[in-house]
Amino acid sequence: MFLRTLKLTLAYDGTAYVGWQRQPTGASIQQVVEEALAPFMPGAPPPTVTGAGRTDAGVHATGQVASVRVGFDHPVDAVQRAINIRLPLDIRVRRVEVAVPSFHARIDARGKLYRYRLATAPVVLPMDRWFVWHVPEPLDREAMREAARALVGTHDFAAFQATGSSITDTRRTIRRIDLVQAGDELHVAIEGDGFLRHMVRIITGSLVDVGRGRHDPAWVAEALAGRDRQAAGRTAPAAGLVLERVDYGQAPDGR
């Protein structure tokens, strides 16, 4: 029996998982969260938890959002505590809210913020080893910023999509790409209305290619215009990427 739709805000260390989405090859975040919710609804089929972003294997989140239609109406704080007790420590529910019944975490999302952590020191601290991409070479930050500017705005990002994707509408809007120095790390923060498969990782890989001097900044604009995946840079490794925030046009309860 459907009683209400919940909005879950999730954080996870994606290292041990095949990614957000259910896969036959191993445990996914989605599956583990669904299994943690199942005991709330004995006798009913396990609920489907829909994530705003289908993060890849090894990609992390501090602010993934998911929607789920449930047949119980316990207080949200009690639900949060009970799910967290059942979840492994590498997945945490940071917040549970009651949403409007029709709320859909992916379709309703208006924007997402991803952050890529580049570790530029010669040695990566062991505590950071699953959460950064180690790029110890000198990086020309000004060239990277210039290249990034060509990507901001609404464009056809076909060149920045994983090959083999079946998506046909490859136009997306990037609102900003910020390069932020954070101690020994260079962060690439990318905010947009939505992202194609591997898009954030291919953008970051291409910007690092420019930073290393393998290409000049104009090459990124040319790759974008060419709409050919072969023209863009490498796909950056999953480990440095984190989904930080998903934005919705209004509060989840419809206000």
Added chain:
Amino acid sequence: MFLRTLKLTLAYDGTAYVGWQRQPTGASIQQVVEEALAPFMPGAPPPTVTGAGRTDAGVHATGQVASVRVGFDHPVDAVQRAINIRLPLDIRVRRVEVAVPSFHARIDARGKLYRYRLATAPVVLPMDRWFVWHVPEPLDREAMREAARALVGTHDFAAFQATGSSITDTRRTIRRIDLVQAGDELHVAIEGDGFLRHMVRIITGSLVDVGRGRHDPAWVAEALAGRDRQAAGRTAPAAGLVLERVDYGQAPDGR
């Protein structure tokens, strides 16, 4: 053949180890570092690597220091790279320096700085789960600061030593205990000339008991004066503790 003494500065995630020191029960940091050095000296017995602090199982380091007498004189940068290639990613050598031949990382240490990370938010981020102690209750920071003041200085810390220790001289000097708010975390930074077994963890456990209101601040001074382990607080869990720095009176090359 002895050629020189090296000073190694090490960082590690202690989660997977039985601690710094060799144990029959599992892999230690010391053993893994010694095995990474062994191929430099084929035919010779594996070198003994002496750490400044014998960190417990699950305790971490960003600035552990170790000394080792070696029979090779390769450039220190090449030594650092070669050791790091052989080490697992949860142990990194941050620096290699040539020390005076007599340098001994433990005996020559003049001071150490430990940091304890208390996570005070309701939910611990998955990325931090091995690196913090989760204390979501409200903590009275002023009471904790007042209790800490009684411990600064030179005292007999017998009450703050693990039971069963064979150490007879239990006088030590604590130079400072700082409580520092760092975002959602409260850090307890403890600097002293040396520490008894579990001393940092018992001090932190006692301060948290005061912060939670289980004891008033004067209780810590009474426990100190009583010199009885039963009078002090609990031993805080290993996971939140990191050895950040070891100080020596002079540069390792004797300058």
